[in-house]
Amino acid sequence: MTLQFRKMHGLGNDFVIVDNRDFSHAFTADQIRLIAHRHFGVGCDQFIVLEPSAKADVFMRIYNPDASEAGTCGNATRCVAHLLERSECTIETVSGILPCERQPDGQITVDMGAPRSIEDITVDSRAATAVDMGNPHCIFFVDDLNTVKVEAAGHLVEFHPQFPNRTNVEFVQILAPDKIRMRVWERGAGVTLACGSGACATIVAAASKKLSNRKAELLLDGGSLFLDWRDGDGHILMTGPAAYIFDGTLKAL
Secondary structure (H helix, E strand, C coil), X not given: CCEEEEEEEECCEEEXXXXXXXXXXCCCHHHHHHHHCCCCCCCCCEEEEEECCCCCCEEEEEECCCCCEECCCHHHHXXXXXXXXXXXEEEEECCXXXXXXXXXXXXXXEECCCCCEEEEEEECCEEEEEEECCCEEEEEEXXXXXXXXXXXXXXXXXXXXXXXXXXXXXXXXXXXXXXXEEEEEECCCEEECCCHHHHHHHHHHHHHCCCCCCEEEEEECCEEEEEEECCCCCCEXXXXXXXXXXXXXXXXX
16 A cells, blocks of 8 residues: 555644545555554654545544544644645535634634533532533643643543543643643543643533633643634633644554
8 A cells, every 4th residue: 555644733632644635545554553653653642534525525533543443633733724825715524524724823723612511510529610612521620730740641541441431631731711721631532732632622611610711721732722602692712823844644553
């Protein structure tokens, strides 16, 4: 198999993107794991496959490095919107259609839709908030994020029996009503530098608890996202950058 791909990132959350709108490739789980592997393959947080859509400009299929499929990915959505080179576009995922708009400064705003559910929960006696953004998130608010061992704690929560389908895990420190620090453990990927749907889940959890405004800057390991949880329809607008890294060709898989 010869495979053309593009490598992109949103705040360091990196993707291998393949245009498969002609259905010329059928990827196995082993091939996805190999492409995503940082030593034996290209390396990425998520492997993105573009397919045709009858409802939107393109369908975006999202695979984690373990070959499991994700419902949505905000950072990848911005990257795909950037690739389409339009002022406005729509991107379909298994969790729904995401409208995108290019801003004058080149950043991309994605309407991530409304949260499907918000629930206060307890995980091993620790208070948390579960938010469904088309994929599951478990948010913990902490006093000092620097003291959190994200890799160890995130792994334990992802595979906790309380989450039979596993979950993304966010650790969050409120710096000000309009400024929030977040670190993330992504389901099927581990620690990443940014997570768009996780940022959306975080603003929902924080604002619903009156810990922050409905509009705030989210400071992630890879940079900032700007979130606006609208009052009217409950949709979350996420604005951030999308960056090109390189194009490449895999000649055998």
